[in-house]
Amino acid sequence: xxHLPEDARHRLRDVALKAGAVVCGVxxxxxxxxxxxxxxxxxxxLPGARAVIVVGGAAPRAGDxxxxxxxxxTMGTTERIQGVGRRLAQYVEAEFGYYALYLPPxxxxxxxxxxxxxxxxxxxxxxxxxxxxxxxxxxxxxLYWSAVATTAPLPVDxxxxxxxxxxxxxxxxxxxxxxxPCLSVCPIDGGGCLGGELVNGRPVRHSYDRDRCATRVHxxxxxxxxxxxxxxxxxxDREKRKMMLYGDYFTRTLWALTYSSTNMAQCFECLRVxxxxxxxxxxx
Amino acid sequence: MLNAMSATTREEEIKAVGRxxxxxxxxxAAASAFxxxxxxxxxxxxxLPGAKxxxxxGGDGPTAGAWRCPDNRVMEITGYDLRENVAVHAMADHxxxxxxxxxxxxxxxxxxxxxxxxxxxxxxxxxxxxxxxxxxxxILNPEYGLLYYAALITTLELAPDPPLDRPAxxxxxxxxxxxRIGTTPCLRVxxxxxxxxxxxxxxxxxxxxxxxxxxxxAQTYGIGSFQKALLDIVNEDDPAQRxxxxxxxxxxxxxxxxxFYRDSIAQCFECMRVxxxGRKYRKLE
Numbered sequence: 001x002x003h004l005p006e007d008a009r010h011r012l013r014d015v016a017l018k019a020g021a022v023v024c025g026v027x028x029x030x031x032x033x034x035x036x037x038x039x040x041x042x043x044x045x046l047p048g049a050r051a052v053i054v055v056g057g058a059a060p061r062a063g064d065x066x067x068x069x070x071x072x073x074t075m076g077t078t079e080r081i082q083g084v085g086r087r088l089a090q091y092v093e094a095e096f097g098y099y100a101l102y103l104p105p106x107x108x109x110x111x112x113x114x115x116x117x118x119x120x121x122x123x124x125x126x127x128x129x130x131x132x133x134x135x136x137x138x139x140x141x142x143l144y145w146s147a148v149a150t151t152a153p154l155p156v157d158x159x160x161x162x163x164x165x166x167x168x169x170x171x172x173x174x175x176x177x178x179x180x181p182c183l184s185v186c187p188i189d190g191g192g193c194l195g196g197e198l199v200n201g202r203p204v205r206h207s208y209d210r211d212r213c214a215t216r217v218h219x220x221x222x223x224x225x226x227x228x229x230x231x232x233x234x235x236x237d238r239e240k241r242k243m244m245l246y247g248d249y250f251t252r253t254l255w256a257l258t259y260s261s262t263n264m265a266q267c268f269e270c271l272r273v274x275x276x277x278x279x280x281x282x283x284x
Numbered sequence: 285m286l287n288a289m290s291a292t293t294r295e296e297e298i299k300a301v302g303r304x305x306x307x308x309x310x311x312x313a314a315a316s317a318f319x320x321x322x323x324x325x326x327x328x329x330x331x332l333p334g335a336k337x338x339x340x341x342g343g344d345g346p347t348a349g350a351w352r353c354p355d356n357r358v359m360e361i362t363g364y365d366l367r368e369n370v371a372v373h374a375m376a377d378h379x380x381x382x383x384x385x386x387x388x389x390x391x392x393x394x395x396x397x398x399x400x401x402x403x404x405x406x407x408x409x410x411x412x413x414x415x416x417x418x419x420x421x422x423i424l425n426p427e428y429g430l431l432y433y434a435a436l437i438t439t440l441e442l443a444p445d446p447p448l449d450r451p452a453x454x455x456x457x458x459x460x461x462x463x464r465i466g467t468t469p470c471l472r473v474x475x476x477x478x479x480x481x482x483x484x485x486x487x488x489x490x491x492x493x494x495x496x497x498x499x500x501x502a503q504t505y506g507i508g509s510f511q512k513a514l515l516d517i518v519n520e521d522d523p524a525q526r527x528x529x530x531x532x533x534x535x536x537x538x539x540x541x542x543x544f545y546r547d548s549i550a551q552c553f554e555c556m557r558v559x560x561x562g563r564k565y566r567k568l569e
Contacts, residue, residue: 045354046353089349093349097568098569099352099568100347102347106361151568225539226535229530
């Protein structure tokens with residue numbers, strides 16, 4: 001019978017932070033049942049799962065946000081936090097003797113994840129959903145997430161009571177203009193992706209056009225490759241076909257697909273204008 | 285000639301660097317040991333002139349939790365951290381910086397067909413980290429079972445570790461099973477790809493592995509599936525069918541597999557799932 005050390009939570013947090021995470025929390029695996037459909041809960045992937053360890057980090061740096069959108073597009077960072085998740089899964093098994101499953105960050109089919117990492121972050125008390133969509137941490141703002149399901153009976157965190165969104169400045173803007181920075185930069189009624197309001201000071205999303213957002217956020221990713229491939233095959237003119245395959249758009253798409261991991265995401269506008277997305281620490 | 289004391293010190297020091305960087309096991313082979321087994325052009329000295337030693341790192345595969353997952357798609361895309369490559373680079377950096385000798389990562393990915401420039405399986409065997417198994421000839425470490433291997437080649441002279449005196453495969457449980465019913469867990473679970481005989485001494489007497497068939501099952505998403513789907517797409521005359529094939533899950537997953545996400549590296553683990561070597565590390569609470 002494995003014995004879970006009393007300081008297991010602290011040790012996990014230390015390992016996670018040393019490996020590059022900025023936050024680490026634990027969600028109750030059973031808490032997913034209220035929110036996630038069957039087939040998308042931790043116990044569907046790890047029988048007997050009791051807890052989900054969630055780490056966040058690897059966000060664009062303050063300097064990246066200061067750079068031009070073109071530069072920010074090339075800062076691939078999400079993969080760094082996934083390495084932390086993998087390491088934690090091995091650590092739990094080696095040190096505590098309980099099963100641990102690194103929850104895959106990719107999609108099961110279409111745009112659907114196996115287990116929602118955003119939901120995991122919320123249930124682990126690491127952040128809450130914003131009007132813009134991403135889960136924002138109160139101290140660090142926008143982060144990328146990785147999660148590990150485990151049978152270890154770790155003490156769990158609950159969802160946070162008050163989220164980072166809306167920021168005080170957004171509340172004031174709402175009172176004044178009935179919109180917020182993210183809603184005004186990408187309004188769903190004006191060709192954008194986001195629709196929502198503040199109700200009693202809380203963010204309430206009414207609509208989010210995921211498909212439209214995906215075509216803007218991942219212009220150079222797998223979808224871009226598929227789009228150019230189809231257009232090229234449909235193009236009868238050999239010279240035009242050559243231009244399509246050797247042109248900048250397809251070249252950047254190939255860079256995005258390969259290990260160099262540049263051009264992973266191209267639109268950060270809702271988060272660029274979000275006062276809560278960049279953390280609390282101002283830099284010089 | 286190496287001084288025995290300093291040899292121990294430098295070898296242990298290098299291995300410790302590898303383990304700290306994430307390797308589960310580290311072993312050392314003499315570069316010249318490849319001459320008896322690898323064809324010309326595939327030996328360490330063909331990659332790095334003056335090569336004296338090959339340092340091999342074995343990294344963990346899927347976690348025990350991943351082996352328990354009832355959704356086979358998860359094992360297809362998760363569980364690898366490929367730390368053996370990181371460990372090899374950490375050790376190579378250490379050798380060049382601290383010992384002032386050349387060190388390179390041994391090239392392992394095929395440059396034509398399935399033939400690697402240098403065999404990591406052979407490197408692991410010669411470094412005493414494991415032996416070939418009935419199960420697709422995968423190298424099994426006697427303690428941990430399935431590991432993933434990477435290696436570095438160096439001009440630094442290092443005392444090699446001896447190859448294992450007793451092979452990891454067949455496991456005593458498999459020998460007993462063979463005596464009873466004439467097969468082993470892996471041979472039984474995949475008669476399509478594997479066949480073999482256990483000798484009266486409990487050793488592998490004969491082993492056959494259908495690599496082409498195994499490859500088509502173990503890597504249903506990857507470079508091969510991308511090429512297959514692409515050819516099918518290019519040959520498709522109907523624009524609507526072409527659209528469906530390009531944007532369908534199979535081609536999309538193939539693209540994810542060849543991308544840096546490391547999704548879908550391998551899809552069939554059945555011979556390893558039933559292998560008892562290293563199973564104690566897969567039985568947790």
